[in-house]
Amino acid sequence: MSNLDPVLMSRLLTGLTLFVHVNFATIGVGVPLMIALAEWRGVRRNDLQYILMARRWARGFVISVAVGVVTGTAISLQLSLLWPTFIRVAGQAVALPMFMETFAFFIEAIFMGLYLYTWDRFKNRYYHLLLLIPIAIGATASTFFITSMNAFMNNPQGFTLKNGVFTDVDPWSAMFNPATPTKVSHVLAASYTASAGLLAGIAAFSLLRGRKHDYYKKALKLTVTAAFVFAVSTAIIGDFSGKYLARYQPEKLAAAEWHFETMERAPLIYGGILDENNQVKYAIRIPYALSILAGSNPNAKVMGLDEIPKENVPPLSIHYMFDLKVTNGVLLVLIPFLYLVRGRLPGRFKIKGLPKWLLVAIVALVPLAFVAIELGWFFAEVGRQPWIVRGYMRVSEAATTSHSVGWMLVLFVILYLVLCYSCLRVLHKMFKNKSAEEELQEMAAAEGGWR
C-alpha cells in the first residue's frame, strides 16, 4: 500500500469523497426549494396535504443533510490533507470563496435547526415558511462560492505568478472569473432538476405501488412540473457552458467532441468509439452542430486538438461522459414533457388516469438525474486534467507526499459504504412505518379542522 503513487491515490480519494458528497449536496441545494413550494401552496390554499408534503420531505431531507454535512466536512479538510501544496500556493488567491462558503453554510445550518423545530411555534403560518428563505439563500450562496473556486481552477485569473508564488492578487477578480457564471447557474439548475426529479420519482413509485390517495397525485403534479421547468433551464444554461468552453477552454470541448482538426462548419460527433489510431467508429455525425454549439453559427470556427500541445490534452474518454450526460439531460426534459401532455397519451393500463409506462418513466428520472450530475462533474473535472490550476499548476505537483494515502482510501471507502447504506436503510424505515394517509388522519384530528 505504501508504495502506491500518492498522486493517484490522492486523486482517487478526492474523487471518491466528491462522488459521495455531490449526491447529498445536490439534495441539499434543491430540496429546500421544493419544500418551500409545497409549504407555500399549502399555506396559501389552506391545504393540509401540501403542508404534510413539506413535512415529509423535510424529515427525509434532514437525514440526507446529515450525511451531506459530514462528507462536506471531509472534503473541506481533505483539500489541505491531500493537496497541501495546492492550498499553500493557490490559497493565496482562492481563500476568499472558501471562507465565504463557510458563512453561507453557517446560515443554512442555523435556519435548518430553526425550521425543523418550529412547525407549531408561530401563530402566523407564513413565519415558519419565511425560515426557508435563509435556508435557500444559504444553500445557493454556498453553491456559488464553492463553485466559483472550482471555476477559478478551470479559468484562473486575478494574480501573477512570480517564482512559484501568486502575487498581485485580486481576490474578487479571481472569484468572478469567466467560468463562474455558467458553472454556478448550471450547477444550481441541475440541482433543482435532480431534486424535483427525485421527489417526482418517489411520488410515482407510491402510485405504482397502489397508493390511491390524492396526496400522491398532487405531489406528482407539483414535482414533475417543477422538474420540467428546471430541466429546460438546465439545458439552456448547458448550451451557454458549451459556448464558454469553446472560447476559454477549447481543449476540453475538443476532447469531449473528439474534434481533432480545427475547422469551420464543424460536425458534432454523437456516440461511437475510438480505435487505437484515434479513428472514430460507429458514431453519428450531425453536420454543423458543433459550430452551432460553440459559436451559435453554422460557419463558426472550432479549435481542434491539433492546436493543443500533447501534454495538455485531457483524456479523450470524457467524450463518453459528455454524451451520456447530454442524453440523460434530454430524457430529463422529455419525460416531464410527456407528463404535461398526458391527456393525449396512449396506454392500456392506467393508474389514476396516468399510463403505467409513464409512471415507470418518471421513477426512472431519479437514476437519470443523479447519474447526469455525477457525469457532469466527472466531465468537468477529468476534462481539466492534467492541470489542477489550469495553465499554472499540474495535479502531480500539488498532491501530498505522504505514503499513507492508500490506507486512507481504504478507510474512506468503508466509511462511505457504511454511511450510505445506513442512510438508505433509515430513510426506508422512516417512510415505510408511516404512510401519508395515516399521517393526514392524525393531522386532521390534531388540528380539528384547520382554520
Added chain:
Amino acid sequence: MSYQVIGITVLWTFLFGYLIIASIDFGAGFFSFYSVMTGHENKVHNLIQRYLSPVWEVTNVFLIFFVIGLIGFFPDTAYYYGTALLVPGSLFLALLAIRGAYYAYNTYGVSKANNKLYMGLYGATGLLIPASLSTVLAISEGGIIEERGDFVLLHWSRFFANPYTWSAVLLALVSVLYISAMFMTYYADRAGDREAFNILRGYALLWSGPTILACVFAFFEINRQNPVHFQNMLNIAWMFIASLVCFIGAVYLVWKRSRIGLSIVLVLLQYAFAWYGYGHSHLPYLLYDYINLNKSFTNPAMATALITAFTLGLLVLIPSLVLLLRLFLFDAKYVRGELRKKGS
C-alpha cells in the same frame, strides 16, 4: 493592530467558540448515552436531546470555519500540518462522520426507542474526537513535525512518547465532561427540572477535580516540551491565575446551588483566560519553529478581502445565532419541553 494579529485573534476566537459548544455537545452526547445505559433515561436524556437537536449542525461549522480561515490567512499551515496530519486528520474525519450521521439517524430516523448501537457510537466518538483534536496542540509546540527536503514528516514515536501529548489528551477529555456537565446543570436549572439538575450537578462536581489536576499537569509539561513558550506563559501568569479564580468561583456556586447562571459565565471566563493566555504566549509561532505568524501571512489583498468578508459575514451570523439561542436556549417553554415538536 496588524492584519496578522487580527487574523489570528479572530481564528483563535472561533476555535474558542468551537471548544465551548463542541465540549457541551460531545459531553452531552456521552451523558445522554450513559443515562440510557444506566436507566436514568427519562431523567436527563430527554432534556439533553432537547438541547442538542437544534444545534448539532452548527457545531461543525465552527471547526470548518477555523480550518478554512487558518489556511486562508496562513497558507503555510496547509502545507506543514496538511502533509503531516494526513493519517490523524483522516481518522478524525471518520470519527466526526460517524458521530454526525448516527446522531441524525437516531434522532430523526428511528421511532421512539433509542437505538443503543447508534447512541453508543455517538457517545464514544464524542470523547475520542476532542482527544484526537487536542494532539494538534502538542504537535504545534514543535519537535514532532520535521521538514526534510521536499518532505514533511510526522515522527510518530516522538509523538506517542511525548508526555505533553498525553497531558493534552487528558485535559481535553476531562474538560469536555466538566464543561458539558456544568452547562447541562445550568440548562436543567433553567428547565426547572430538579431531578436532572441533581444528577448533572453531581457530574459537574465529580469532573471539576480532575479538570484542575489535568490543567496543572499540562501546564508543567509545556515547560519540558517548549521552555520558550513556558517562559512566555509565566510573563502573563496573571491570566492563568484569573482562570483559576474563575474555576473556584464556578465550582463554589454549583456546590452551593445558587446563581447557576453566574457559574456558567465563570466557566466561560475560566476557559477564556486560559485559552487566550495559552494562545498569546504561543505567538509568534503557529508551528514551532516552522510557521511564523509574521512570515507566513497571506498577501495583503487577500487579507483585506478576508477581513471584509468576515465583517460582513458576522453581520448576518450574529443575529441568526441570537435568534437560535432565543428560540431554543432562552425560551422557557421550549426548555421545559412544553412545546410539541411535530414534524420532526
